[in-house]
Amino acid sequence: MPTSQQLFERASLSIAGGVNSPVRAFRAVGGTPVFFSRAHGPFLYDAEGREYIDYVGSWGPMIAGHANPDVLDAVRAAISHGLSFGAPTAIETDMAERVRELFPSMERLRFCSSGTEATMSAIRLARGFTGRDTIVKFEGCYHGHSDSLLVKAGSGALTFGVPSSPGVPADLAKHTLNLPFNDLQAAEQLFQTHGEQLACVIIEPITGNMNMVLPEPGFLEGLRALCDRAGVVLIFDEVMTGFRVAPGGAQGLYGIQPDLTCLGKIIGGGMPVGAFGGRQAIMDQLAPLGPVYQAGTLSGNPVAMAAGIATLTVLSRPGFFDQLSATTTAFVEGILEAARDAGIPMAGVSQGGMFGLFFHPGPVRCLTDVMAANEAHFKAFFHGMLAEGVYLAPSLYEAGFVSSTHGPAELERTFNAARKVLATLS
Ligand code: KE4
Numbered sequence: 001m002p003t004s005q006q007l008f009e010r011a012s013l014s015i016a017g018g019v020n021s022p023v024r025a026f027r028a029v030g031g032t033p034v035f036f037s038r039a040h041g042p043f044l045y046d047a048e049g050r051e052y053i054d055y056v057g058s059w060g061p062m063i064a065g066h067a068n069p070d071v072l073d074a075v076r077a078a079i080s081h082g083l084s085f086g087a088p089t090a091i092e093t094d095m096a097e098r099v100r101e102l103f104p105s106m107e108r109l110r111f112c113s114s115g116t117e118a119t120m121s122a123i124r125l126a127r128g129f130t131g132r133d134t135i136v137k138f139e140g141c142y143h144g145h146s147d148s149l150l151v152k153a154g155s156g157a158l159t160f161g162v163p164s165s166p167g168v169p170a171d172l173a174k175h176t177l178n179l180p181f182n183d184l185q186a187a188e189q190l191f192q193t194h195g196e197q198l199a200c201v202i203i204e205p206i207t208g209n210m211n212m213v214l215p216e217p218g219f220l221e222g223l224r225a226l227c228d229r230a231g232v233v234l235i236f237d238e239v240m241t242g243f244r245v246a247p248g249g250a251q252g253l254y255g256i257q258p259d260l261t262c263l264g265k266i267i268g269g270g271m272p273v274g275a276f277g278g279r280q281a282i283m284d285q286l287a288p289l290g291p292v293y294q295a296g297t298l299s300g301n302p303v304a305m306a307a308g309i310a311t312l313t314v315l316s317r318p319g320f321f322d323q324l325s326a327t328t329t330a331f332v333e334g335i336l337e338a339a340r341d342a343g344i345p346m347a348g349v350s351q352g353g354m355f356g357l358f359f360h361p362g363p364v365r366c367l368t369d370v371m372a373a374n375e376a377h378f379k380a381f382f383h384g385m386l387a388e389g390v391y392l393a394p395s396l397y398e399a400g401f402v403s404s405t406h407g408p409a410e411l412e413r414t415f416n417a418a419r420k421v422l423a424t425l426s
Helices: 003-010 069-081 090-102 116-129 153-161 184-197 221-232 247-256 302-315 320-342 367-372 373-388 407-424
Strands: 036-040 045-046 053-055 108-112 134-136 174-179 198-203 233-237 260-263 275-276 345-352 356-358
Touching: 069 302, 090 275, 090 302, 108 116, 116 134, 116 198, 116 233, 116 260, 116 275, 134 184, 174 184, 184 198, 184 221, 198 221, 221 233, 221 247, 233 247, 247 356, 260 356, 302 320, 320 345, 320 356, 320 407, 367 373, 373 407
Parallel strands: 134 174, 134 198, 198 233, 233 260
Antiparallel strands: 036 045, 045 053, 108 275, 260 275, 345 356
């Protein structure tokens, strides 16, 4: 049975960097990425059969646990009718109606195959709708890897110290302005000087790509008011927070209506699905109705739709979010208690099934705070927990995720591991 090391060496002979997405490469924590062969419920199993309690959940999609039987049954049924038609199917409408039940701001929507496609399409649409070129994002927020959004981006871009990627033409990057997250005064100043030039503001309403940072009271409401006054499209990138922090995402949690919303991850239940949508007046600018072009061979793929619908069905069950939130809250509290007992400064936050842990005394309210966290402690904690069979995100700039299949036994194993590892940190 090959080891992860052997598999990584072999992969590196064919796949750039040995991985199909940079954050998987363990570059931020050192060592060899673990190759997994299967997963079930809250568990991952590596190439040698070792079991790990999984707090990454494929970076968010696996909210109902790995290999959820209802989701697998739905996919099996779907594949028996064929994999892809490149033509409309009723199941796409079924999915669209399910999404709109939870995200009523999405008067019209369109499916694509990734969160990157969703956000890339949303900013093109905002530019086409307003006739303006300049977009605003927030330092440390990550919206996928389309050119205009790889400017001071988070997630892997931040992890590897290239928040503004080479290859993005300066003539394009200049149209992307960045603001500090949670700094409404900076936003007000920008709108005073540039408001009428702005096509959109795109934001992770709760960030997950500079780890998890909550919006301060009034921040999102202030952005909504600024955009209303200047005719700027407000885009909530809920690729990570959608169906995760609450059934209706952060917009449902905070009662704020964006003009456009981007979705991904959970919406596909582990299959490649993204979506964007919002006010009909904006969405009607999309081809074939309007002039803004957007397309995709596998957009609305019927098998992926089946996985998404099955996942939304599971998470819509009574009590699902109450239990998920309670488990996630208990997880953070248990880790913080272990850190206090070990005399290690840590801060933590959670909402729904998403959490952030920081080797930082707190509060953590913006990228500067996140970057001040103790990286050495994080790396040692990551590897110590990995050795104890607990899989955390291999970057201190990533949020973590709990599924409905994590229970008291998994939490107890996690806390025992944390107490053991934290005691080794100096
Ligand atoms: P994808 O293109 O990776 O499906 O979605 C891009 C994206 C857009 N918006 C937000 C808020 C996101 O979190 C993401 C993707 N998140 C990262 C993890 N932080 C995906 C993991 C990876 O890049 O491999």
